[in-house]
Amino acid sequence: MKDNRGVSTSVLIVDDHPSFRAGARRMLEASGYSVVGEAADGEAALDAVRELGPDLVLLDVQLPGIDGFEVAARLEDAGAATTIVLTSSRDRADFGDALAESPARGFIAKGELSGATLAELTG
Amino acid sequence: MTSLRRALLALAALAFLAGVGAAALILTSSHESSRGLAVLLILSAAWGFAGTGLYAWDRRPDNNIGPLMTAVGFAWFFVAMTFSGSEVIYAIGVVGNTLAYAVLIHLLLCFPGGKLEGRLSKWVVALTYFDTTVLQAARFLFTVPNNDGCTGCPENPVLIAGHENVSNALNAIQVALAIVLIAITVVVVFGRWRRSDANRRNALTPVVFTGGFAFLILLVQLAIQPGVSEAVERVAYIAAVAVFACLPFAFLLGLLRSRVGRAEEISSALSAENEQLNAELRAKVEELRASRARIVEAGYAERRRVERNLHDGAQQRLMALTMNLRLARDKLGEDPAATGELLDEAMEELGAATAELRELARGIHPVLLSERGLRAALGGLAERSPVPVELVATPAERLPAPIEMAAYFVVAEALTNVARYAEAEVATVRVERRNGTVEVEIRDDGVGGAEIDAGTGLRGLEDRVAALEGRFSVSSRAGAGTTVEASIPCE
Numbered sequence: 318m319k320d321n322r323g324v325s326t327s328v329l330i331v332d333d334h335p336s337f338r339a340g341a342r343r344m345l346e347a348s349g350y351s352v353v354g355e356a357a358d359g360e361a362a363l364d365a366v367r368e369l370g371p372d373l374v375l376l377d378v379q380l381p382g383i384d385g386f387e388v389a390a391r392l393e394d395a396g397a398a399t400t401i402v403l404t405s406s407r408d409r410a411d412f413g414d415a416l417a418e419s420p421a422r423g424f425i426a427k428g429e430l431s432g433a434t435l436a437e438l439t440g
Numbered sequence: 441m442t443s444l445r446r447a448l449l450a451l452a453a454l455a456f457l458a459g460v461g462a463a464a465l466i467l468t469s470s471h472e473s474s475r476g477l478a479v480l481l482i483l484s485a486a487w488g489f490a491g492t493g494l495y496a497w498d499r500r501p502d503n504n505i506g507p508l509m510t511a512v513g514f515a516w517f518f519v520a521m522t523f524s525g526s527e528v529i530y531a532i533g534v535v536g537n538t539l540a541y542a543v544l545i546h547l548l549l550c551f552p553g554g555k556l557e558g559r560l561s562k563w564v565v566a567l568t569y570f571d572t573t574v575l576q577a578a579r580f581l582f583t584v585p586n587n588d589g590c591t592g593c594p595e596n597p598v599l600i601a602g603h604e605n606v607s608n609a610l611n612a613i614q615v616a617l618a619i620v621l622i623a624i625t626v627v628v629v630f631g632r633w634r635r636s637d638a639n640r641r642n643a644l645t646p647v648v649f650t651g652g653f654a655f656l657i658l659l660v661q662l663a664i665q666p667g668v669s670e671a672v673e674r675v676a677y678i679a680a681v682a683v684f685a686c687l688p689f690a691f692l693l694g695l696l697r698s699r700v701g702r703a704e705e706i707s708s709a710l711s712a713e714n715e716q717l718n719a720e721l722r723a724k725v726e727e728l729r730a731s732r733a734r735i736v737e738a739g740y741a742e743r744r745r746v747e748r749n750l751h752d753g754a755q756q757r758l759m760a761l762t763m764n765l766r767l768a769r770d771k772l773g774e775d776p777a778a779t780g781e782l783l784d785e786a787m788e789e790l791g792a793a794t795a796e797l798r799e800l801a802r803g804i805h806p807v808l809l810s811e812r813g814l815r816a817a818l819g820g821l822a823e824r825s826p827v828p829v830e831l832v833a834t835p836a837e838r839l840p841a842p843i844e845m846a847a848y849f850v851v852a853e854a855l856t857n858v859a860r861y862a863e864a865e866v867a868t869v870r871v872e873r874r875n876g877t878v879e880v881e882i883r884d885d886g887v888g889g890a891e892i893d894a895g896t897g898l899r900g901l902e903d904r905v906a907a908l909e910g911r912f913s914v915s916s917r918a919g920a921g922t923t924v925e926a927s928i929p930c931e
Binding site: 334336337339340341343344347379406407427428430431 | 751752755756757759760762763764766767770771789
């Protein structure tokens with residue numbers, strides 16, 4: 318997947334499960350994204366965004382320490398110019414209003430995650 | 441025969457001999473005219489009180505009434521000693537002459553329970569003893585017997601100086617104090633009688649009326665002395681004989697009629713026991729409430745653990761599997777080699793997910809245990825333990841399911857702790873059924889230092905065992921390994 322300017326979209330994957338990060342990286346790269354980094358918890362995610370300035374953060378909700386909602390809120394507060402997409406192995410309904418209140422662009426359940434669903438949400 | 445009864449019989453023999461001695465003393469006295477009357481008065485009072493007192497003592501060994509009545513009886517022998525021609529015996533007799541009245545007041549005020557109630561009673565008794573001992577002795581130091589209306593009495597061996605004025609003044613104080621104390625006693629005892637319930641009144645009635653009459657006569661005697669007509673003295677004397685002879689039997693009757701003393705003792709013992717039982721019950725209820733709350737909380741914690749395990753384990757693997765399969769499908773036509781790799785990985789993830797689900801299911805409920813029993817299930821636990829486990833004893837037969845479950849989880853949790861914290865070389869497991877209980881013991885040679893209160897695991901096991909009325913303990917001195925023991929009733 319290429320963005321409008323013909324440069325691949327840079328992505329940071331934030332998840333505490335290595336198997337998911339590996340699978341997501343392979344899938345996103347196969348879809349034309351450029352995975353620039355991975356983080357296993359919220360604090361590491363905030364550091365990585367500051368350092369790498371990715372276009373997109375694929376952010377798991379349930380993280381050790383501060384959770385995905387909190388990471389999104391802090392990135393928003395810090396004025397980070399990055400699009401946040403929340404993801405989880407849980408269902409959208411499990412989070413109630415928290416998804417709507419979050420500054421994240423949207424939510425994709427892990428079972429539905431693909432280059433196409435991501436492009437649809439961020440396009 | 442009990443030692444108490446032997447002692448009481450000895451006292452009875454002593455009272456008998458003292459009475460015979462007293463009679464001999466009185467009948468040979470050179471300074472008493474009404475000898476026969478005196479013998480009658482003193483022996484009836486002394487033997488009457490001593491005999492009934494010893495009987496009461498035997499019947500109610502835990503009540504002071506018996507000993508006090510006996511004491512009144514023996515105190516009467518002091519009166520007999522005043523008939524002696526010997527200076528020393530006479531002097532002892534005079535000093536102890538009025539003691540019997542003091543003990544009698546003591547007896548009246550603590551009847552029938554045997555204990556003085558209230559500060560007034562205690563003061564009255566203390567002052568009465570003071571009056572009849574200290575003041576009595578003090579007066580004697582200044583008294584010349586022959587000048588004190590006792591013609592033919594021996595000399596006073598402890599005479600300091602024959603001061604009639606001092607002697608009379610002390611006598612006046614003694615008498616005045618005695619009248620006041622007797623009056624208070626009568627009021628207190630009569631008031632107590634009026635306020636009593638039927639049962640207590642039953643006990644008090646004979647004593648109050650006979651005792652009241654006795655003290656009335658005593659008051660008359662105190663008031664009329666000295667030097668009235670011989671006829672009046674004689675009447676008072678005879679009345680005193682009659683009343684004092686009756687008095688001990690009135691006490692005995694009252695004591696035996698009363699169930700008060702005994703009832704009060706029983707009631708106070710019962711109430712103390714009741715209080716203790718109540719306290720124990722409250723503690724037990726509190727313990728049960730806490731343990732119930734912990735069991736409920738343990739249930740929730742278990743659900744959270746299962747959810748967490750599913751989420752972090754199998755679910756993540758299935759997610760990765762989904763992505764791999766999707767990718768493999770996309771590459772199916774264009775890159776067969778990559779597709780093969782992705783499918784291999786997918787199978788690997790699937791295998792791992794299956795293993796994790798199996799492990800999780802076993803943690804929720806060990807199928808091996810319910811299907812094949814404790815021996816097989818413990819064998820499985822030992823096999824999977826990262827620390828070598830020696831199964832020293834396991835029951836061959838099936839036990840009731842709740843007991844098998846409890847024993848299994850005690851061993852499982854203990855072995856998990858051994859693997860996580862003990863740094864042990866080896867652990868031994870012993871589960872035996874004997875004498876109506878199932879004994880479970882897990883012992884390791886690790887670093888020790890485990891505590892029931894330290895985490896939720898051991899506390900949860902304790903609750904699990906307690907729910908089956910069993911006992912659970914952990915001994916784990918630092919450096920000396922850990923022994924976890926449970927003992928569960930199993931008839």
